[in-house]
Every structure is written in structure tokens, then in C-alpha cells.
Amino acid sequence: MPTEILMNEWTTTTDARAIADWIDRTGTLALLTHAKPDGDALGSTLALARAINLKKGTSGAVSSAECWYAGPIPAWGSALIGNTKFRHAETGEMNPGVFDPAGVLITDTGSWTQLEPYRAFLEPRLDRTTIVDHHLQGDGEIASRRLIETDAAAVVQPVADICVALLGLNDPSELPLEIATPLYVGLATDTGWFKHSSVNRDVMHLAGDLLAAGVDHAELFAMLYQRDRAARLRLMGTALNSLEIIHDKNLAVMSLSEQDFKDAGAAPGDSGGFVDLPQSVASIRVVALLTEQHDADGVFTKISIRSKPSPWEGKEPVDVNAVCNKLGGGGHARASGARVRADIVGTKKQLIEALG
Numbered sequence: 001m002p003t004e005i006l007m008n009e010w011t012t013t014t015d016a017r018a019i020a021d022w023i024d025r026t027g028t029l030a031l032l033t034h035a036k037p038d039g040d041a042l043g044s045t046l047a048l049a050r051a052i053n054l055k056k057g058t059s060g061a062v063s064s065a066e067c068w069y070a071g072p073i074p075a076w077g078s079a080l081i082g083n084t085k086f087r088h089a090e091t092g093e094m095n096p097g098v099f100d101p102a103g104v105l106i107t108d109t110g111s112w113t114q115l116e117p118y119r120a121f122l123e124p125r126l127d128r129t130t131i132v133d134h135h136l137q138g139d140g141e142i143a144s145r146r147l148i149e150t151d152a153a154a155v156v157q158p159v160a161d162i163c164v165a166l167l168g169l170n171d172p173s174e175l176p177l178e179i180a181t182p183l184y185v186g187l188a189t190d191t192g193w194f195k196h197s198s199v200n201r202d203v204m205h206l207a208g209d210l211l212a213a214g215v216d217h218a219e220l221f222a223m224l225y226q227r228d229r230a231a232r233l234r235l236m237g238t239a240l241n242s243l244e245i246i247h248d249k250n251l252a253v254m255s256l257s258e259q260d261f262k263d264a265g266a267a268p269g270d271s272g273g274f275v276d277l278p279q280s281v282a283s284i285r286v287v288a289l290l291t292e293q294h295d296a297d298g299v300f301t302k303i304s305i306r307s308k309p310s311p312w313e314g315k316e317p318v319d320v321n322a323v324c325n326k327l328g329g330g331g332h333a334r335a336s337g338a339r340v341r342a343d344i345v346g347t348k349k350q351l352i353e354a355l356g
């Protein structure tokens with residue numbers, strides 16, 4: 001096989017120590033991650049930027065770093081970012097002549113599809129780019145220097161190793177709190193706050209080290225997940241009140257009208273996640289949330305639908321993508337949606353027909 005193809009294969013080609021050495025000798029670095037950064041993307045870039053800049057400030061190292069983000073940042077992001085300087089890819093500051101870093105370090109992705117806003121900036125700089133990722137797929141051509149740990153639940157795991165190597169520490173429990181905190185956010189969010197099947201001894205070990213470094217996990221949980229407006233809780237009450245359980249107790253349907261949103265003082269985005277709530281009932285296999293709205297052409301209803309497996313009954317999840325296809329919508333097999341030109345009553349009838 002030609003060397004180039006081998007080089008471009010999505011495999012790991014280096015380790016944390018070697019990346020720390022590369023950072024040390026490079027100079028100015030741009031830290032990039034996927035568009036619409038999540039907790040792992042923000043956590044990994046912030047931890048690295050703080051470790052690199054701390055080293056420069058305390059020991060006169062040559063390298064410095066700046067984070068770049070593209071697309072919307074979660075509402076809690078600004079609290080996590082704090083005073084750490086970052087730029088938006090959309091501002092045009094990436095034009096050549098404005099900013100020309102000596103190195104580019106990408107975390108939590110290695111796919112062009114997730115790096116689209118950076119493509120023009122990245123393409124002429126692939127020879128000075130490094131990737132640290134934990135996904136199963138990626139485009140190896142983006143960087144020949146790659147640390148890919150597909151066993152890691154979050155990219156902050158290899159990033160913690162890089163920070164430890166960079167700062168000459170023994171383990172992550174010795175990290176400064178300003179670095180331990182974003183690492184913990186990445187680890188906790190990518191594991192569904194330590195619920196997903198990806199949680200293992202290594203995850204808990206790192207979490208324990210970060211707690212030893214002083215991370216306040218309860219404060220972080222409140223910062224990320226306990227900042228809803230009261231209006232959302234009122235709307236949730238209305239949605240749960242509307243719950244109908246039909247079809248041999250297999251199907252749950254909830255409905256919300258425009259008036260319900262007004263009465264609760266809620267905004268359109270406030271019903272996000274409601275469709276997951278009835279999945280806690282054992283017999284439920286499919287949940288649909290119907291929200292009725294109006295536009296210039298009259299009434300329409302948005303369907304958001306989820307399905308879940310029932311392994312205790314030996315049942316596979318219903319393909320709700322196929323159900324939504326019949327209604328002119330679609331999505332994924334377990335999470336899908338459609339928009340129907342009818343009111344709630346008419347839409348419910350069509351949905352039940354489509355479910356068969």
C-alpha cells in the first residue's frame with residue numbers, strides 16, 4: 001500500500017508526551033474543535049489553552065494558545081469560558097495576514113464535515129496540524145500527527161494526559177483548578193453525567209483525580225442542568241397533564257397548543273426534551289409530542305417522536321423514521337419528526353394510522 005494511504009488511515013500515530021513536546025516547540029497555536037461545541041469540545045480546548053498559557057506565563061515557554069469556536073455555544077458556555085480569550089470563526093479574523101499560527105490543534109473531531117467553517121483556514125496548514133480525538137471515524141488527511149483514543153469516553157481523557165505531560169505533573173490530581181474544571185465538564189457531559197455504557201474504571205479514575213484537584217461537581221451540575229426558567233416547568237406540567245396512553249399502553253401522546261405556551265409564559269424552545277419524559281414508563285415503546293402552531297397558510301402541527309427498546313419483552317425499538325416518512329418527515333430510527341398540515345386532533349389520527 002502506498003505510504004500516503006497508510007498515513008491517511010484513521011489511526012493513532014503519536015502519544016500524549018510527543019504532543020506535549022510538539023506544543024512546547026511550536027509557538028502560537030490555534031485550538032479548534034467541531035462546530036456547535038459541546039461540553040467535551042469546550043472542555044478540551046479550554047483546558048489545553050489554559051495549560052499552554054499558564055506554562056508560558058510561569059516558565060517563559062515559547063508557546064501560547066487561543067481557542068476558536070464556530071456556531072452557537074451552549075448557554076452555560078460563557079460561565080465555563082470565563083476570562084479565557086477566544087474568537088469566533090465567523091468573524092473573518094481567520095483570513096491570512098490577520099492570524100497565522102505556527103500550529104493548529106484540533107480536539108474532539110477529525111472530520112471535514114464537522115470542521116466546515118474552518119476549511120479555508122485549515123487546508124493550507126495541514127502540515128502543521130495535530131488531531132486529538134476519540135471518535136471511530138475521521139479524515140486522516142487533515143493531520144498526520146494524530147492521537148486517537150477510541151476507547152476514551154471523552155476526548156478530555158487524552159487531553160488530561162497532555163496537560164499533565166506539558167506541566168510536568170505526576171497525575172491529573174495535581175492540575176490547577178482552572179484546568180481540572182473544564183476537563184471534568186467534558187468527561188461528565190460526554191458520559192451523560194456518568195450514566196452511559198462508556199463509563200469504566202478509567203473514566204471514574206480521572207473523575208476522582210479531578211475532584212482531588214478541587215472540582216466542585218455539584219456546582220457544575222447546577223450550572224449546566226439547573227438553570228431553566230420557571231415557565232418551562234409550568235409548560236412541562238401542561239404537557240404531562242395532556243398525556244394519553246393508548247395502543248395497549250405502548251404509545252404515549254402529549255399535546256401542546258399555542259395558547260398553552262402563552263399561558264405558561266414559555267418560548268418555543270422551552271418544550272425541548274419533554275418527549276423523553278414518558279419513556280420512563282415500562283410499557284411505553286413510542287412517545288409523540290404534538291405542538292400545534294399557525295402560519296400564513298393556517299394551522300399545522302409539529303410531531304416529535306421517540307422510540308425505545310423493551311429488552312425485558314424481547315422487543316426491538318419501533319422505526320419512527322419510517323413512521324415519519326409516511327407523514328412527509330423523517331430523522332433517525334429512534335428519534336424523528338414531521339410537520340403535518342392539520343390541528344392536533346387531525347394530526348393524532350394521521351399519526352396513529354401511520355404507526356399501524
Ligand SMILES: [Mn+2]
Pocket residue numbers: 040041108134153154155190
Ligand atoms: Mn467528545
